[in-house]
Amino acid sequence: MLASLPRLDLLLWALSTLLTLALFCYILFGSKRSLFPLFAAYLGTNLLQTVLQLVVYQYYGTVAKFPYGLIWGSQAVVVTARALSAAEFCRRVLGMYRGVWAVAWRILLFCGLLILTVAVYFGRDGMRLAVMTLDIGSEGFVATLAAGTFLFVRHYDVPMEWSEKLFGMGLTVYSGFKIVNDAIVTRYVHTYGNAWNEIAMVVFIGVVALWLAAVHVTVGARALKPATKPDDSEYRTLIPVINERLWQLDQQLSSFWNAEQPKP
Numbered sequence: 001m002l003a004s005l006p007r008l009d010l011l012l013w014a015l016s017t018l019l020t021l022a023l024f025c026y027i028l029f030g031s032k033r034s035l036f037p038l039f040a041a042y043l044g045t046n047l048l049q050t051v052l053q054l055v056v057y058q059y060y061g062t063v064a065k066f067p068y069g070l071i072w073g074s075q076a077v078v079v080t081a082r083a084l085s086a087a088e089f090c091r092r093v094l095g096m097y098r099g100v101w102a103v104a105w106r107i108l109l110f111c112g113l114l115i116l117t118v119a120v121y122f123g124r125d126g127m128r129l130a131v132m133t134l135d136i137g138s139e140g141f142v143a144t145l146a147a148g149t150f151l152f153v154r155h156y157d158v159p160m161e162w163s164e165k166l167f168g169m170g171l172t173v174y175s176g177f178k179i180v181n182d183a184i185v186t187r188y189v190h191t192y193g194n195a196w197n198e199i200a201m202v203v204f205i206g207v208v209a210l211w212l213a214a215v216h217v218t219v220g221a222r223a224l225k226p227a228t229k230p231d232d233s234e235y236r237t238l239i240p241v242i243n244e245r246l247w248q249l250d251q252q253l254s255s256f257w258n259a260e261q262p263k264p
Helices: 007-028 037-060 065-094 098-121 127-156 162-187 189-223 232-238 244-257
Strands: none
Touching: 007 037, 007 189, 037 065, 065 098, 065 127, 065 162, 098 127, 127 162, 162 189
16 A cells, blocks of 8 residues: 555655656647757656556555566666657767767767676676666666767767757766666665665756756757747857858768768
């Protein structure tokens, strides 16, 4: 029964759910919801998992094998949805540069899959530890996409909005923490197991607050842009211009990967 859970766990669970619901509604019913379609899908999946947890734990308790397997099975769906939102973030930041994007998605996908494969291959036996190992590998994939995007941005001097920085930071911090948290619990499962869930929820609450700020900045900044087409001087003032080095490099990479030119 849910009443058997510690009061602190229930409080943190309720707070994280309310913040997630607020962020989901902010995106879903906002004027710029088309900017975050995959991220909104991830938030919706997270909320559905919460409903599933409430129903399963209420009727089956928290120690039976059936709810344990079902809840951890749903975690795979949630992590997959977050991986897609990380890919969405990467595409939004680098996608306008055809050559850079052609290199970036290949490298990031290869590194992410490599980390996932290594984590699963060297994982320890046992259902709980196996699930944790798979979670570590999946979070490593997400962290690689998010953090790798920042590396490409820094290396190629790609302009980046504050909203994108906050969004990417949230993905990177949460996945990085999940890796560390899961790695500790797999080694000290008996002494650290109780604190694992509470610490994870605290970090998730902080990350959701960061995502709320990112969405708010995105909506506010874009809403201030004039509806009419600005002239050349306004473009130079409002929109970051690709420097000569990035432009030449992007052209070279486009030629190397035979990236298609945009149709007029």
